[in-house]
Amino acid sequence: MGMTEKQLKSSNKPDKEMPLVQYENVTKKFGDVEVLKGLDLEIKQGEKVALIGPSGSGKTTIIRMLMTLEKPSGGVISLNGEPLWHKKIGDKLVPADEKHLRKLRSDIGMVFQHFNLFPHMTILRNVTEAPIHVLGLSKEEANERAVDMLNKVGLGDKLDAYPEQLSGGQKQRVAIARAVVMHPKVMLFDEVTSALDPELVGEVLQVIRDLAKETDMAMILVTHEMDFARDIADRVVFLHNGQIEEEGHPEDIFETPESERLQGFLSRFLNT
Amino acid sequence: MTWNWEFAFEIFPEIASAIWLVIGITIGAYIVSLVLGLVLTFARRSSFKPLAYLTYGFIEFVRSTPPLVQLFFVYFALPAIGISLNKYAAGILTLGIHYSTYLSEVYRSGIDSVPKGQWEAARAMNFSKIQTWFRVILPQAIPPVIPMIGNYLLVLFKETPLLMAIGVGEFLQEAQLIGASNFRYLEPITIVGLLFLLLSYPSAVLINKLEQRSKLGFGTRKN
Numbered sequence: 205m206g207m208t209e210k211q212l213k214s215s216n217k218p219d220k221e222m223p224l225v226q227y228e229n230v231t232k233k234f235g236d237v238e239v240l241k242g243l244d245l246e247i248k249q250g251e252k253v254a255l256i257g258p259s260g261s262g263k264t265t266i267i268r269m270l271m272t273l274e275k276p277s278g279g280v281i282s283l284n285g286e287p288l289w290h291k292k293i294g295d296k297l298v299p300a301d302e303k304h305l306r307k308l309r310s311d312i313g314m315v316f317q318h319f320n321l322f323p324h325m326t327i328l329r330n331v332t333e334a335p336i337h338v339l340g341l342s343k344e345e346a347n348e349r350a351v352d353m354l355n356k357v358g359l360g361d362k363l364d365a366y367p368e369q370l371s372g373g374q375k376q377r378v379a380i381a382r383a384v385v386m387h388p389k390v391m392l393f394d395e396v397t398s399a400l401d402p403e404l405v406g407e408v409l410q411v412i413r414d415l416a417k418e419t420d421m422a423m424i425l426v427t428h429e430m431d432f433a434r435d436i437a438d439r440v441v442f443l444h445n446g447q448i449e450e451e452g453h454p455e456d457i458f459e460t461p462e463s464e465r466l467q468g469f470l471s472r473f474l475n476t
Numbered sequence: 477m478t479w480n481w482e483f484a485f486e487i488f489p490e491i492a493s494a495i496w497l498v499i500g501i502t503i504g505a506y507i508v509s510l511v512l513g514l515v516l517t518f519a520r521r522s523s524f525k526p527l528a529y530l531t532y533g534f535i536e537f538v539r540s541t542p543p544l545v546q547l548f549f550v551y552f553a554l555p556a557i558g559i560s561l562n563k564y565a566a567g568i569l570t571l572g573i574h575y576s577t578y579l580s581e582v583y584r585s586g587i588d589s590v591p592k593g594q595w596e597a598a599r600a601m602n603f604s605k606i607q608t609w610f611r612v613i614l615p616q617a618i619p620p621v622i623p624m625i626g627n628y629l630l631v632l633f634k635e636t637p638l639l640m641a642i643g644v645g646e647f648l649q650e651a652q653l654i655g656a657s658n659f660r661y662l663e664p665i666t667i668v669g670l671l672f673l674l675l676s677y678p679s680a681v682l683i684n685k686l687e688q689r690s691k692l693g694f695g696t697r698k699n
Contacts, residue, residue, distance in 0.1 A: 271600055334603065337607055
């Protein structure tokens with residue numbers, strides 16, 4: 205699976221290190237609809253990549269396949285050089301079993317558009333449940349880690365509240381804390397501000413900005429917030445119709461977009 | 477023939493003495509149906525397709541044949557293939573299996589009401605399948621259907637006279653015997669109805685209370 209010309213151009217740094225995430229000729233069909241048509245994409249250790257594009261361009265599908273919520277129809281996705289949806293047996297790739305998926309999934313975290321907090325657990329338990337039962341931390345360690353993180357997102361006073369008692373912005377901040385305490389190597393953000401009232405968007409974006417500065421986690425952000433994408437991303441990828449139309453440094457993408465489609469897409473955002 | 481109080485008082489203890497047997501059978505069958513219902517629910521959702529289809533077929537079969545026929549099958553027909561159960565075990569098992577198919581439908585409706593995002597969040601948090609079921613899905617699926625689950629306890633309880641058909645000495649069987657030997661059925665059968673009312677009504681009130689509590693929702697519940 206060769207890299208496209210554009211990708212070669214965009215990766216200026218010498219590419220000796222293995223990419224953290226690699227998509228090779230990945231396709232995805234839902235019934236007859238082909239939402240991804242041979243995607244090649246690499247994300248480096250610690251890199252922050254924003255995926256932008258019109259709805260239906262396949263950007264959410266890209267991260268959902270990495271979170272193992274959606275199975276690719278073709279191609280190979282690798283994490284740390286190891287195929288995610290396949291197992292290597294000798295030279296052959298066979299479909300991965302749940303055990304293999306679970307092993308690789310431990311390096312991936314995700315924040316959803318609709319938060320998906322567990323409504324029957326307190327905020328603290330939402331954040332400690334997986335560290336205790338998946339990572340095997342002691343209750344004390346998990347609590348410490350969770351309280352620390354909840355303080356960071358400004359919700360240290362809501363430990364005993366239930367999700368339904370929080371605003372959308374607060375829920376999303378809990379969801380971010382819940383994913384981060386698992387110490388993933390790559391965090392996926394799926395339009396995390398799209399379901400929020402406009403006045404609550406800022407607080408959530410700020411938390412992600414702070415997080416991006418502090419950690420060496422890689423981040424893949426599907427977003428419609430162009431200023432945010434520009435701010436936070438090392439690289440912006442513009443998708444159209446299941447393919448990468450253009451990618452590059454945020455400044456290049458937003459200041460001097462090359463393709464007509466990207467120019468059109470951006471002008472619609474700037475005009476509103 | 478008029479109501480005879482003296483006769484009624486005389487036979488009441490005799491009929492009521494079956495109370496522990498009836499309660500025992502009801503609880504036994506209910507436990508079987510609660511547990512087996514959950515097993516059926518899981519089996520029906522199994523990714524191993526033959527098991528899922530087989531379970532579906534079993535549920536439909538049990539639901540569309542009369543419990544009395546099933547009872548006779550278990551008690552009279554199964555010994556022919558080497559499975560002999562005493563009448564109590566046969567009764568508990570038959571009622572338990574019959575109601576497990578209804579309870580599995582109840583569980584299923586509860587599970588279907590849990591949003592897809594909860595499954596995805598559980599996956600993203602890397603919970604195992606068992607953890608996903610018992611930590612995320614069932615705690616949300618069960619509370620809303622507790623009233624329905626409770627209701628089946630009452631329905632099952634009222635089904636126990638069926639076991640008279642294989643000679644289990646529950647209320648109706650006792651009443652029938654007394655009636656036959658005294659040529660008076662008015663008092664014994666009335667007492668049976670009264671006993672069912674006395675036991676059902678408080679249970680219904682209790683289940684109603686449970687329902688109120690489960691309506692309070694998650695936010696106000698501390699666990």
